[in-house]
Amino acid sequence: MIYFAQYVCSGILLGLLYSMVALGLTVVYRSGRIINLAQGELVIVGGFLIWWFIVMTPLPQWWMGIIIAFALMGLLGLVIERAFFRPLIGQPIFSLVMMTIGLLLLLRGVVIATFGAKERPFPQIFSAEPVVLGPFSFDSALFWGGIIALLIVLALAWFFERTKYGLRFSAVAEDHQVAQSMGISVKQSVAVAWVLATILGGFASIVFFNGKIVTFLASEIGFRALPVALLAGLESVRGVLVAGIIVGIGEMLAMGYLNPITNGGMANIFPYIVMIVVVLFKPQGLYGWRVIERV
Amino acid sequence: MLVVELMLKLDNVEVKYLDAVLALKGVSLEVADGAVFAVLGGNGAGKTTLLKSISGILHTDEGEVTSGGIYFDDYRLDKLPPEDIVKLGIVQVMEGRRVLEHLGTEQNLLAGAHLRSDRAGVKRDLEKVYNYFPKLKALKRQSAGYLSGGEQQMLVVGRALIARPKIMLLDEPSLGLAPLIAREIFDVFKRLNEEESITILLVEQNVNAALSIARYGYVLETGRVVLKGTSSELLINEDVKEFYLGLSLSGKRRSYHDVKHYKRRKRWLG
Numbered sequence: 001m002i003y004f005a006q007y008v009c010s011g012i013l014l015g016l017l018y019s020m021v022a023l024g025l026t027v028v029y030r031s032g033r034i035i036n037l038a039q040g041e042l043v044i045v046g047g048f049l050i051w052w053f054i055v056m057t058p059l060p061q062w063w064m065g066i067i068i069a070f071a072l073m074g075l076l077g078l079v080i081e082r083a084f085f086r087p088l089i090g091q092p093i094f095s096l097v098m099m100t101i102g103l104l105l106l107l108r109g110v111v112i113a114t115f116g117a118k119e120r121p122f123p124q125i126f127s128a129e130p131v132v133l134g135p136f137s138f139d140s141a142l143f144w145g146g147i148i149a150l151l152i153v154l155a156l157a158w159f160f161e162r163t164k165y166g167l168r169f170s171a172v173a174e175d176h177q178v179a180q181s182m183g184i185s186v187k188q189s190v191a192v193a194w195v196l197a198t199i200l201g202g203f204a205s206i207v208f209f210n211g212k213i214v215t216f217l218a219s220e221i222g223f224r225a226l227p228v229a230l231l232a233g234l235e236s237v238r239g240v241l242v243a244g245i246i247v248g249i250g251e252m253l254a255m256g257y258l259n260p261i262t263n264g265g266m267a268n269i270f271p272y273i274v275m276i277v278v279v280l281f282k283p284q285g286l287y288g289w290r291v292i293e294r295v
Numbered sequence: 296m297l298v299v300e301l302m303l304k305l306d307n308v309e310v311k312y313l314d315a316v317l318a319l320k321g322v323s324l325e326v327a328d329g330a331v332f333a334v335l336g337g338n339g340a341g342k343t344t345l346l347k348s349i350s351g352i353l354h355t356d357e358g359e360v361t362s363g364g365i366y367f368d369d370y371r372l373d374k375l376p377p378e379d380i381v382k383l384g385i386v387q388v389m390e391g392r393r394v395l396e397h398l399g400t401e402q403n404l405l406a407g408a409h410l411r412s413d414r415a416g417v418k419r420d421l422e423k424v425y426n427y428f429p430k431l432k433a434l435k436r437q438s439a440g441y442l443s444g445g446e447q448q449m450l451v452v453g454r455a456l457i458a459r460p461k462i463m464l465l466d467e468p469s470l471g472l473a474p475l476i477a478r479e480i481f482d483v484f485k486r487l488n489e490e491e492s493i494t495i496l497l498v499e500q501n502v503n504a505a506l507s508i509a510r511y512g513y514v515l516e517t518g519r520v521v522l523k524g525t526s527s528e529l530l531i532n533e534d535v536k537e538f539y540l541g542l543s544l545s546g547k548r549r550s551y552h553d554v555k556h557y558k559r560r561k562r563w564l565g
Contacts, residue, residue: 090355167398167406174395180352181389182411183381183458235397289397292440 002135005251013250018148019153019240020204021225022232027156030173030235031193034085034096038104040222042201045107047214048115050205054123062123070202077198078260081191102115104219111216122209145207148225150241152203156196157238169193173235190239217285228276233288243286247271302328302494303349303385305464308363308373309343310348310518312356315351318344320518321363326462331488331495332409333509334400334527335502335539340515341516342498346464349496351377367462382410390456390470390498392447396440400450405438407454426486427483445476446465456487462494463487471499475500481508495564502539508529 021039028036053065084099108265123151124140171179173191179186206223228247232239247270255267284290303326310319326332336342347353348429349372354425372380390541391539392458395403404424408417428449434442439450448468455463465484469477485508487493499505506512506526514522514535529535 090357161402162544164405164409167402168409170398170402171395171406171409174397176395177352177355178389178393178395180355180377181350181381181387181393182407182454183386185378228514292396292438 003115003256004253005148006136006250007256008131010142011249011252012136013138013142013146013248013293014252015228015238016149016226016241016244017142017207017244018221018225018248019244020145020149020200020207021221021243022240022244023153023156023227023237024200024204025225025229025236026237027193027196027200029188029229030237032085032089032096032172032176033114034100035226035234036103036197037100037226038107038222039201040198040219041104041107041123041197041216042073042113043074043205043208043221044177044214044216044219045076046202047218048111048120048196049073050202051120051122051209051214052115055120062125066125070171070199073198073202073276074195077195078191080198081194082136085190085194086187097252098155108216108219117216122212122214126204128211139211141207145210148203149205149244152200153237153241160237195272196233224271227271230275230278233283235284235289236285236287239285239287247274252275256273296330302326302367303365305345305349306364306366308345308348308365309361310344310353310358311361312344312358314359318358318518319348322515322518322520323363324492324520324523325515326496327511328492329488329492330510331484331497331508333505333512334496334498334515335529335535336499336506336513336515337500337538339517341518342515343466344518345465345515346375346387346496346498349380351375351380351386352389381458382539383463384459386452386455386460386462388466388468390466392444392451394439394442394447394450394454394513395467396438398439399436400442401435402456403450403454403507404431405456407431410458420457420459424456427456428453428488445472445480448472448476448480449483452483456491456493460493462496465495465497467498467500468497471506477504484508502535 021043024042025036028034032082046069048287049069050066053069054062057065059065072243080103084103085096087113088095126144129140130137131140131143154201160169168179168184169189169229171182171184173187208218229242232243233246251267251270254270258266278285305324306320306321307321307323309317309321311317316420318510322345334342334345344353344358347356351372353359356372365372367383367385370383395406398406399500404421405417408420411417430446431449431453434446439447452468458500468480472480481504484495484497490494497505497509506529509526511518511525512523512529514529515550524532
């Protein structure tokens with residue numbers, strides 16, 4: 001029983017990490033109906049930048065490196081929007097998705113060309129000591145990262161739903177032309193969405209790589225977050241919390257109980273099973289926008 | 296004829312879609328401060344294009360003002376992006392009740408006020424909208440997508456009102472509404488014009504309803520202004536009567552079927 005509880009708690013933390021990555025997908029999707037398959041690459045780029053500025057440059061404080069890396073990530077978001085997606089405004093969804101695949105390969109190539117294909121040790125930003133709560137112990141990066149993720153998601157949900165600036169983004173998510181007729185700059189909203197996505201990628205990279213090895217292979221997290229965003233419903237900001245926790249717990253339980261009898265691997269494919277089930281049976285997800293048909 | 300100050304002026308405006316389809320062929324039109332102006336015309340006359348060219352959302356439809364100019368006070372609108380045009384106080388209510396379906400009624404209204412920074416003023420104007428459209432108050436928390444057609448039309452007008460426009464561009468507000476509801480909404484337009492001194496440029500196919508509240512009207516056909524005049528002039532114009540009101544010379548209602556063939560095919564001379 002104690003194992004079960006430990007799996008569930010770890011699953012929640014893992015799920016919160018997924019939520020943070022999935023939120024990047026959601027924000028970009030809301031702005032322009034783009035399913036960004038390169039979100040995992042953004043996490044990797046964030047990881048390499050942070051590693052570079054903390055380990056390789058003589059900055060006096062580690063947090064300065066993080067700030068510079070985040071600024072560069074934001075800049076990257078602006079560049080991505082301006083160079084790759086603004087020219088595609090009005091093009092079919094297919095072109096947009098193909099462009100994200102192009103972006104994925106391009107970012108991967110740039111990372112390898114810039115930092116080399118070697119694996120890099122990521123600095124220990126959260127302590128290596130596990131956080132112990134009662135009978136449970138948690139990886140400290142996942143623990144604090146989970147709390148950060150929780151705060152970020154709730155803050156963004158509040159922002160989108162309750163503030164006047166956030167309402168602009170919701171209007172853009174609904175209908176670009178209506179948003180424009182209300183005096184909302186759609187281009188600006190899309191640009192902000194990309195900046196948010198890259199910054200979220202940066203946050204996720206800190207939590208994900210803390211004390212581990214940075215390698216571009218880890219970009220799979222972008223794909224693992226896809227089922228979370230789909231389960232939440234691609235428009236739902238708050239929903240990624242619930243969906244992330246469901247997928248995270250499921251994955252940890254699969255790791256604990258199914259992996260031993262399936263020679264491992266069950267945990268790895270669990271999110272994708274969720275994805276297939278969601279697309280087949282509930283394509284709008286748990287909290288996504290249903291198409292409203294009045295009769 | 297009009298002694299009031301000119302506000303919005305279209306000078307020989309030509310609009311092309313995709314560099315190929317000529318939708319407006321040199322439209323000149325003037326909107327004076329403080330009145331209701333009607334733009335009438337059949338399908339494909341270019342009425343919606345006209346409004347979109349003023350509000351600047353034309354380019355999302357791949358349209359472009361290719362010659363002529365649109366002037367508002369000292370600004371040249373055809374060079375500005377839509378968000379700047381809204382800031383100048385020109386708000387378009389698009390055809391087809393385009394509410395933000397998944398947001399609540401009140402959220403829709405608040406989204407309309409996103410450019411304003413005076414919280415208290417927004418709150419007052421929210422009450423004002425509920426005052427003009429009492430039905431909306433009861434539906435505050437309802438998803439806008441589930442409102443009835445009339446309520447949605449009220450909502451989009453309210454959403455424009457709360458942005459405190461100087462000019463409201465209304466695109467076929469009576470489309471698909473029951474006559475009574477349309478009547479109710481047109482009465483509100485009249486009140487908005489009188490009480491809030493909002494200038495209204497109203498595009499309509501419902502000629503009677505439009506001219507009943509408008510002071511001045513333009514008739515548009517295949518991208519040209521073919522007729523203009525005060526509402527009373529237009530209402531007694533034989534061609535308007537025959538083509539838009541379905542009345543014969545003697546003023547009696549008459550079936551379109553009986554109109555002689557050559558007359559049926561009559562077009563306005565540009």
